[in-house]
Amino acid sequence: MHVLESFSLKGKVALVTGGAGLYGRQIVEALAEAGARTFLAARSVDKLEAVAAEERARGHDVTALHLDLSSDASIEALHKTIIERAGRCDVLVNNAVTRSALDGWKHELDDFDASLRVNASALFKITELFGTTMRANKAGSVINIGSMMGVVGLELGNYVGTDMMPNPSPIYHYEKGGMISFTRWAASILGVDGVRVNCLSPGGFFNGQPAPFVKNYSDRTQLGRMANSTDMKGAIIFLASDASLYITGTNLPVDGGYTAK
Numbered sequence: 083m084h085v086l087e088s089f090s091l092k093g094k095v096a097l098v099t100g101g102a103g104l105y106g107r108q109i110v111e112a113l114a115e116a117g118a119r120t121f122l123a124a125r126s127v128d129k130l131e132a133v134a135a136e137e138r139a140r141g142h143d144v145t146a147l148h149l150d151l152s153s154d155a156s157i158e159a160l161h162k163t164i165i166e167r168a169g170r171c172d173v174l175v176n177n178a179v180t181r182s183a184l185d186g187w188k189h190e191l192d193d194f195d196a197s198l199r200v201n202a203s204a205l206f207k208i209t210e211l212f213g214t215t216m217r218a219n220k221a222g223s224v225i226n227i228g229s230m231m232g233v234v235g236l237e238l239g240n241y242v243g244t245d246m247m248p249n250p251s252p253i254y255h256y257e258k259g260g261m262i263s264f265t266r267w268a269a270s271i272l273g274v275d276g277v278r279v280n281c282l283s284p285g286g287f288f289n290g291q292p293a294p295f296v297k298n299y300s301d302r303t304q305l306g307r308m309a310n311s312t313d314m315k316g317a318i319i320f321l322a323s324d325a326s327l328y329i330t331g332t333n334l335p336v337d338g339g340y341t342a343k
């Protein structure tokens with residue numbers, strides 16, 4: 083196979099959780115452009131449907147579906163719908179995230195549990211369900227969207243001169259660090275059936291943050307800038323496609339060199 087053909091997702095079916103958000107939007111765009119029949123799923127179907135309609139107008143096969151990751155039944159219903167409609171799922175991108183319990187370390191245990199339910203327990207459940215279907219097909223790629231915050235500690239200096247992050251919480255770092263560990267674990271379970279599991283750990287996305295933060299953060303990266311609306315596309319297609327058939331259990335930072343500095 084010509085190497086460029088190995089990046090094609092023609093004939094493949096992909097699911098992105100949370101496909102209308104900052105990073106989700108470009109993940110959907112990338113998968114659809116590479117030829118995958120792409121489903122995106124989260125709680126606000128209206129927002130997702132706007133993304134799906136934009137992609138369909140570009141000639142892509144994109145469908146919005148409902149998903150509440152805090153509900154077992156909702157995850158099961160999504161899996162059933164996709165298998166009924168498409169017969170398979172070749173690529174699962176675990177991108178959705180809840181940012182509850184982000185403000186402060188001092189929380190009721192229930193607050194932490196609510197965050198862990200979406201960002202950890204639901205990750206286990208959805209990966210097990212779709213992973214089982216992929217195993218039956220003897221192929222598939224699961225991509226977990228982590229964060230550079232799962233790799234390094236909190237850099238308080240990034241927030242100097244702003245009122246951001248006045249009261250940091252450990253939960254996001256814990257969950258994203260755990261995601262890298264879960265990636266390795268799931269890769270070791272699913273690999274025997276040809277199913278690969280990898281993690282992409284992005285850096286901070288430029289979203290109009292206060293200028294001091296943008297400067298502080300950008301200076302911490304090796305490329306001197308925050309991430310933009312296309313930076314993740316190539317890495318997603320690489321890990322989703324046959325171009326990375328011998329890569330599993332890894333964590334690929336897409337962070338402008340933040341964690342290498």
Ligand SMILES: NC(=O)c1ccc[n+]([C@@H]2O[C@H](COP(=O)([O-])OP(=O)(O)OC[C@H]3O[C@@H](n4cnc5c(N)ncnc54)[C@H](O)[C@@H]3O)[C@@H](O)[C@H]2O)c1
Nearest residue numbers: 100103104105106124150151177178179229284285286287
């Ligand atoms: N934005 C950044 O700077 C940044 C940096 C590093 C890593 N990341 C990671 O990238 C991924 C996407 O982040 P983002 O900034 O685009 O997020 P976002 O907040 O823009 O979007 C998150 C998505 O998750 C969905 N979601 C939240 N709770 C849900 C639930 N219970 N059920 C179903 N869907 C739910 C939301 O509807 C939304 O579509 C996340 O995993 C995040 O940790 C983001």
